[in-house]
Amino acid sequence: MSPRHTAAEAARTRQTILDCAVELASVHGVGGVSAGDIAARTGLSRAGVIGPFGTMDELRLAVLAVAASVFAEQVWQPVSGLPAGLPRLSAAVEAWVSYLGRRVFPGGCLMTTASIEFDALEGPVSDQARAMIDGWRTVLAADTEVAIRAGELDPSTDPDQVAFELYGIAMALNQAVVLLHDAAAPARARAAAARLLSNPPKPGPASETRGDPTDD
Amino acid sequence: MSPRHTAAEAARTRQTILDCAVELASVHGVGGVSAGDIAARTGLSRAGVIGPFGTMDELRLAVLAVAASVFAEQVWQPVSGLPAGLPRLSAAVEAWVSYLGRRVFPGGCLMTTASIEFDALEGPVSDQARAMIDGWRTVLAADTEVAIRAGELDPSTDPDQVAFELYGIAMALNQAVVLLHDAAAPARARAAAARLLSNPPKPGPASETRGDPTDD
DNA sequence: CCTACCGATCGGTAGG
DNA sequence: CCTACCGATCGGTAGG
Secondary structure, eight states: OOTTSOHHHHHHHHHHHHHHHHHHHHHHOGGGOOHHHHHHHHSOOHHHHHTTTSSHHHHHHHHHHHHHHHHIIIIITTTTTSOTTHHHHHHHHHHHHHHHHTTSSTTSOHHHHHHHHTTTOOSHHHHHHHHHHHHHHHHHHHHHHHHHHTTSSOTTOOHHHHHHHHHHHHHHHHHHHHTSOOTTHHHHHHHHHHHHHOOOOOOOTTOOOSOOTTOO | OOTTSOHHHHHHHHHHHHHHHHHHHHHHOGGGOOHHHHHHHHSOOHHHHHTTTSSHHHHHHHHHHHHHHHHIIIIITTTTTSOTTHHHHHHHHHHHHHHHHTTSSTTSOHHHHHHHHTTTOOSHHHHHHHHHHHHHHHHHHHHHHHHHHTTSSOTTOOHHHHHHHHHHHHHHHHHHHHTSOOTTHHHHHHHHHHHHHOOOOOOOTTOOOSOOTTOO
16 A cells, blocks of 8 residues: 555556566567566666556556557547448548557557467466457447448448458458558558458349438 | 487477477567477476577577478478469469468467567577568569469469468458358458459450460 | 586565 | 565586
């Protein structure tokens, strides 16, 4: 505990630790975050770093929660008010590309890093990483399905296939930006995503589905 | 040194260490390989593990060399004799998908893992990881360029864009197999790659390039 | 390729 | 939120 300090000061200390830990995690991996590293960068003692979280694993779970909330704030919140379906899906992809291109985390997107880092491991930290990725893929697939039903995408489109491919584009972009320092990568990602999402229904014979715009 | 043993025995010991290290690296990351872990699994002492390599970093470089040679053996060697261009590119992608689907490394493709693990780090180990990935992208782009010149792909095709997207498909596949245990993932990857590589030249007016099959 | 060590660092606890 | 510890493990070396 911190007998000499107010609750507000304790909360600020906690946030200082988390900010530092998130930065380290994006570079060294979530499992590569150590109390000693954070202590050296924040001026706290190692015990002062671990204290507010109890154990390092709890601190790592908190790091993933921060990563998820930053991702939501940067990618999903700006577009969540748009109409469900293709408009929102396209805008989300654009926000995603922009987020990765801006390199919000110095070592690349923490969600991507964590998904590779924990893919073969088990435990609460890897469970949370898995849930984050699965949740985002579900969001992408759901809006794809709405787009299909609204007649914005061809009925032969497979929502899970779209989510699969969008994730691949994002991972390739993350790698190109962070590993290869390729400034052209965001444009490549936009081109790939645009081709994937420009698959309007083919106007075959008697192909009028539903949602006639003249309806009332 | 190993005064009581022949050179052949020393080489076998070295291989035992490497095999174990590669397996651990695919699960815990190349940086997550420790001498103690390998010692416990092989029955050797920690000093016996480090000895043949000098330092752990040298051992890690050897792990990456094994990963590269396994990748070459599984993906490139089977197709390297095919005609350059689209036939070889398509066969390489199929071999790549098959390799990832078979989960040759228990924790997923070491090249993919290493590319994320080291993307923001510097040093000889990350340099070697970078060179592996860059080399493979170059191979993919080169065969794409041959395919364009041979009239197998539309001239508007960008070889680096194709390499970028193929890498994304492979990363998405690796993630789907190892993290999400999605048995349908290889089929998804094949569908995505097929769409990417089925872009024949458009027969516009006077669009006959060169390489007329009736030539002699 | 072993034992026996080295200093450094790990996560975590006790007590203030 | 600090100091002062705990046992365990890290990479690496010496010497046989």
